[in-house]
Amino acid sequence: MPDPADARSEAPAAPTAGGPASTDVPAEAWSGVHRGPLRAGEWVRLTDQKGRRHNICLEPGKRFFSNRGHFDHDELIGREEGFTVQSSAGGVYLVFRPLLSEFVVSMPRGAAVVYPKDAAQIVAMADIFPGARVVEAGVGSGALTCSLLRAVGPLGRVLSFERREEFADVARRNVTQFFGGTEGQSHPAWELRLGDLAEELPRAGETVDRIILDMLAPWECVDVCSDALVPGGILVAYVATTTQLSRFVETVRAHGGFTDPHAWESLVRDWHVEGLAVRPGHKMMGHTAFLVTARRMAPGEKPPAKKRRPAPGAYGVDYTGPRPLDLPPQVADEPFES
Numbered sequence: 001m002p003d004p005a006d007a008r009s010e011a012p013a014a015p016t017a018g019g020p021a022s023t024d025v026p027a028e029a030w031s032g033v034h035r036g037p038l039r040a041g042e043w044v045r046l047t048d049q050k051g052r053r054h055n056i057c058l059e060p061g062k063r064f065f066s067n068r069g070h071f072d073h074d075e076l077i078g079r080e081e082g083f084t085v086q087s088s089a090g091g092v093y094l095v096f097r098p099l100l101s102e103f104v105v106s107m108p109r110g111a112a113v114v115y116p117k118d119a120a121q122i123v124a125m126a127d128i129f130p131g132a133r134v135v136e137a138g139v140g141s142g143a144l145t146c147s148l149l150r151a152v153g154p155l156g157r158v159l160s161f162e163r164r165e166e167f168a169d170v171a172r173r174n175v176t177q178f179f180g181g182t183e184g185q186s187h188p189a190w191e192l193r194l195g196d197l198a199e200e201l202p203r204a205g206e207t208v209d210r211i212i213l214d215m216l217a218p219w220e221c222v223d224v225c226s227d228a229l230v231p232g233g234i235l236v237a238y239v240a241t242t243t244q245l246s247r248f249v250e251t252v253r254a255h256g257g258f259t260d261p262h263a264w265e266s267l268v269r270d271w272h273v274e275g276l277a278v279r280p281g282h283k284m285m286g287h288t289a290f291l292v293t294a295r296r297m298a299p300g301e302k303p304p305a306k307k308r309r310p311a312p313g314a315y316g317v318d319y320t321g322p323r324p325l326d327l328p329p330q331v332a333d334e335p336f337e338s
């Protein structure tokens with residue numbers, strides 16, 4: 001009997017449309033995903049019994065070697081993923097196509113990447129939708145670009161800016177490899193421009209729905225982002241340190257054309273689940289970066305003045321950064337109380 005308190009139990013059965021399991025995902029979806037038998041030229045991920053991973057591109061006639069002997073790529077080509085293969089010296093490898101979250105942490109890197117847990121937060125909290133027009137800077141290694149392109153789909157637009165040519169080249173290769181394009185033909189929603197966002201975004205002259213900043217000094221780009229965003233558009237920054245976080249938030253506040261910024265971080269902890277031994281995992285990634293979002297007000301509109309006073313001394317004599325526009329005059333004289 002379905003439990004009426006559980007909304008999930010009332011969901012209608014999933015449609016079975018889509019044809020047989022071996023039908024490939026339509027190429028025009030630009031998903032970066034294939035189904036059906038493994039083909040020559042595809043990447044697969046091998047995981048050994050100790051959890052070590054190897055990514056290989058399948059080539060007819062080629063051999064995979066490890067410290068547990070070897071096997072031929074031809075043993076994999078033509079099979080449905082999700083099987084094990086045994087090497088000549090008894091090593092057992094699990095074979096799957098890599099997921100996007102696996103691809104971005106194993107692909108070649110120029111700069112540090114946005115981790116999958118944060119890319120997921122960005123896509124959800126910046127409300128990236130199919131058909132959205134998104135600007136991102138810098139492109140770095142192209143990890144976030146892949147998630148953004150997945151979310152906007154072929155009818156959207158991701159305009160990426162990167163000021164270092166060598167990183168742009170790495171990103172181009174990674175994005176092309178993930179979405180399975182060829183050298184001259186990448187995801188149709190993607191355009192990559194070289195240059196500094198603060199100079200190049202005004203030159204692009206585009207109006208966009210979302211802007212994601214993953215760079216050292218995002219506060220330098222707040223003015224150009226406010227000019228490019230639609231009313232209601234979302235500005236996101238991904239910053240590694242508290243000093244960057246503070247400077248970005250206060251710059252957005254002082255600008256006056258955005259809602260009060262919302263700052264947070266996400267911590268993800270694995271769990272060990274084995275019989276009666278159910279406990280948190282021993283290791284976790286303690287910190288990646290902080291996220292900040294703010295929404296663009298309509299032209300000439302301001303967010304409501306805050307009813308609550310700032311914490312004592314928050315903007316007092318020791319504070320030297322940008323100041324919110326609506327501060328009561330006396331707060332400037334307060335000492336900070338920690």
Ligand SMILES: C[S@@+](CC[C@H](N)C(=O)[O-])C[C@H]1O[C@@H](n2cnc3c(N)ncnc32)[C@H](O)[C@@H]1O
Pocket residue numbers: 111112113114137138139140141142143144145161162163164167195196197198214215216217
């Ligand atoms: C941490 S990386 C970005 C990683 C990327 N989001 C990813 O997921 O792979 C930061 C990048 O921003 C670029 N950058 C910094 N300031 C920039 C600016 N003002 N305009 C364009 N790119 C910038 C740097 O060259 C660097 O490649």
